[in-house]
Amino acid sequence: MAYSNVSSANIETLGMRVSRLITPLITRYKRHRLYRATFDGLNALTQRELADLGLHRSELHHVALESAAKADI
Secondary structure, eight states: OOOOOOOOOOOOOEEEEHHHHHHHHHHHHHHHHHHHHHHHHTTTTTTTHHHHTTOOGHHHHHHHHHHHHSSSS
16 A cells, blocks of 8 residues: 655745735835825926816825825836
């Protein structure tokens, strides 16, 4: 009679741990950079240009935040 014992240990390497910890930080940083770029770009527009877009200056934070949140990063 032959016996077979197959076991696979779920081993997480140091590189995998570091990647698991760093990946959310990188994503957060990219979203922040996108938020800043969007906000700064909109903030550089004049009141008239913002009005043409249907925006008020008080909405810029919300628009930039929403843009960064919906981005596929």
